[in-house]
Amino acid sequence: MLRKNKAYHLSILAMFIAVIIIQNFVPLFGYIPFGLLDLTTIHVTVVIAAIILGPKNGALIGGVWGLITFVRAFAAPTSPLAPLVFTNPVVSILPRILIGVVAGWTFIWLNKKIKQTPAMMLAAIAGTLVNTLLVLTLIYVFYRTPAVAQAYGTADVSRLGGLLLAVVGANGIPEAILAAVVAPLICTPLRRFQQRR
């Protein structure tokens, strides 16, 4: 039986946050170098948190990841895109929170209708695609406004718009596949492990 007291809840979330922090800094574990781009595996952790601990906690874990992305965009950017895009907290934090929310609710909703494994896969895909699509939309919204572009010191960023979209899109699809493959592989044993106690 799952222990539902406050202390356990708090420490399990702390562990997930610790894993997210580590994934941000250890290569091969947090991100897979893939040509010029880095495919992240951090969203998998967020999806796992959302499936096992529920949408609210998934949102929190996603929020922590967003916050780290936001801070790193200034201090230690992970890709050439980061300083242009993720310095805007709406672009860096909001989509990541929604990964948790969407993946969590999709799983709860689908788990009643179809088998557990496909439910997990669909939840993972939904969560990841929401992140990608939202980042794309927000880039589209924010970086076509000259005033905002000016504030970021990149007067001509509209010219970069197409490039940004291509790069983020090229990341999103393999990341969704990764999440769909990995999430059920990890969540199934974890759920069993969690239910055993």
Place this chain on the structure above:
Amino acid sequence: MMNKLLFGRFIPGESFVHHLDPRNKLLMSFYYIGIIFLANNWSTYLCLFLFTLLAVYLSSIKMGFFIRGVRPLIWLILFTVLLQVFFTRGGKVFWSWGPIVLSQYGLVNGVYIFMRFVLIIFMSTLLTLTTPPLSLADAIEAILKPLRVVRFPVYEVALMLSIALRFVPTLMDETEKIMNAQRARGVDFGEGNLFQQMRAVVPLLIPLFVSSFNRAEDLAIAMEARGYQGGEGRSKYRILTWHYRDTFVVLAFIALTGILIWLRA
């Protein structure tokens, strides 16, 4: 591996910067990132550069640590700068090829963006070199406190953050151990095509999560045994105090802002 970590690079010391209130340091670092966008000409960047050098000097930490902070990012910075250089138009055009233009504004803009990166990295390195991670967590708690009005669980989140920071090195060791154990079983990390690399992550994550669940369970029992109730009214072991020097630093930043506004084009 640990050396690359943003947290845990703390270097103990007794300098002026070390003794500042962590809340102040955190807020001022963010404030600094804000005002850096005010700079738009040579004099303002020079001014910021001198201010940053003064801060580095006051921390009595060797310059080498800061340069080491920039080094792993240098290619990325250069790439961003090049994008800026070639996609900004205006002023005299030196060279052009299709959509790529090497212009006067582009070059100047590139230099500014390079400076901005280096300055921000220096400041954030200064923050993490002079502030222990747990003090940073305390500072974040203090800054988040106003969010209690909207029923945001500030105390819980702060405690979570402290626990997470405490367990980062532990889980890091564990990750390395698991990686080696899986290597001994023949898993190749960082080799093969994309799909094989993705598969290699699975035997890493499962044991790590299982051990995290076990650890969380132990920790919860330990917390309960010590009577953890959660939330309001817990007393603190580390109490943050605001000194005169903190006020002085705030005033220095306000003065810097004034100078920047006065000098900017």
